[in-house]
Amino acid sequence: MPASLGLLRALVLLLLLLAFLDPKWPREGRVVYLLDFSPSAREGVFALAERLPREGIFLAFAERVERLPAPTARRLDLGERTDIQRAFLEALKLSPDRVVLVSDGLFPPLAPPFPLDALYVPPKPHVALSLLPPPYPLYGETVGVGVVLEAPRPAEARLRVEGPGGVWTRTLRVEGRKVLPYAFPLEGEAEVWAVAEGPWGRSEARLRLAPADRARALVLGDPALARYLEAQGFQVEEGPFRLPLEADLVAVGLGVLDLPEGAPEALRAYLHRGGGLLFTATPRGLFFGGWDRVLPEDLPLKPLGREGAALVLVLDVSGSMEGEKLSLAVAAALELIGTATPEDRVGVVVFASGHRVLFPPRPMTLQAKKEAQSLLLSLRAGGGTVLGGALREAVDLLKGVPGGRKGILVLTDGQVADDREALLALAAGAGAEVSAIALGQDADAPLLEALARRGGGRFYRAATPKELPRLFLREGQEVFRGGALEGRFPVEKAPHPLTEPFAFPPLEVLLPARAEPWAEVLLRSGERALLALGERGEGRVAALATDLSRSWRDFAGAAPFLGGLARYLAGAGRALALYAYPEGEGVRVVVLGRLEAPRLLAGGKETPLLPAGPGRFEGVARGEGVLLDGKRRIPLSLPLPGEWTPRDGEATLRAMAEATGGRLLSPEEAGRGVRRPLPLRPYLLLAALLLFLLERFLEARVPRGTLREGAPG
Structure with a gap:
């Protein structure tokens, strides 16, 4: 018995030594063949099926997976796309020792969960055709539908596209991806149909398109323009002016003083941040x-x-004007000077107990305006209220000034100490319009009103000093105003997409105008500019020097032309330009437009679009989704990778195989079986454990004395 125990102990040691050496026993392994039955690969797989071995397990896959008894058993239609992940999961259930993927590799690479070899088959020659809609089409907008052609292998194609933009045909060679724009004005629901044909077969696509929205226009004081824009599908609101300005286009046919205080600043800010502005020459506009x-x-x-x-401004600087009154009167005078042009002359005479010429009437150049500002800001109040000398000084100053239109504006807040009749006689013989502003309750309003009446000017009552700036502007508008011409004025158009389709009739009314150097003239009459437009900040602005209520009344093209002009102006801020570029397994989305905090919503997950420049946002989309921005939700149809998207399928298969220790096979190697070595270490360790337990058991049954007797010496 002791000899037997020694032998068991030796066997245990031998088994442990062999387990340490980790020997393996060669055996035949289980091979699963994944056969790509997607449209792009199945013809190549069918052609190779006869060369595959009959031993093994065969799974055919596309969108679905089915088991085949043999590689040539059935040629199934398993869908139009390739779901490689589902194929891997079905193969994993079979506990394979080796998987051989037979495919064209036109799918996103995926890490296999088992050892993988791959066999590449070239994809079928084919041209896939799809139509990509614009992201946010507006009613009446000229939209572009993307005609997308994809070919994993170079192929010839005859393309035909039909829709509201007419019929056009192309014969072209498609290598990879090609996108052609098909443009037309969207004036309601539209359908585009495209077909591509060649030796490889036929592809076709249809797209139904409806306006996502109508552009909004706020029209101030021009009913004729409002009717034209309504006929062109705009959502038109005719005033009042209120903030914030949320329309896509603001059309102005009113004067500065017909709108609330702060309107010019609000319109300038609206334009520079991307809004559209249109000024028209109504009797109260432009x-x-x-x-x-x-x-x-x-x-x-x-x-x-x-x-x-x-x-000439005759300004009261007596003691009663001290403080807020004088400050606001100076601010109003500065605004008045700011509205003058270099052709206008402005002067200021101040009075209290006496009078002095602050500066005589001079052309309001930029330098003159700066000097006038400095002098006005230096004024101080003090003394009585004696108007006569200052009014006489103003009359004398204007006598030496050239030009036809002249005016005097008197401002006072108190009781004038002069003789009433002498002042009225002076106003009547001034040779210029004499207007007056009575500031506050203590002003001599009856005298000032009579002074304006005798002088042929206007009388204003300002209850508080805060009303002065607008009253000064109103008087300046009256004095500095120009005139319109009436008659028949032929119209010449410049080459431009907005004017190309139209033949413009003569105008009945025209404001003589010139264009600024930064503006583009679209219409003119002789040397006079009729319509000019340009970009300011991020927005677009245009001015039309005619009254639409009297011009173009019988012009059938007036509505479509003005609608196109309005859409062009609104486009800078309203329309979104979207570009999509394949990037990896997604699409890089680039959106240009006036957006706040745009996000992409796809697959239940929101991804912010990051600003990449003024009005430019970028992000990567992994699937179809929605562009979110404020209250707007814009569905996005993106050119995501599809079944026929060009890829280097051979490189994809090689990378997937090598990641698991496998390789890309040649067709000759695909039929070889696989010998997967069986690791013997677990079995050797188990045998060693069993022998060790047997030794312990036998040792427990042997009497202790026997063991001692059998022990040496």
């Missing part, structure tokens, strides 16, 4: 409305050949 003076840097038209006017 030059008559003073926009050329209040927005001089942003209006594309200026009066042509205007004769400058002269205005």
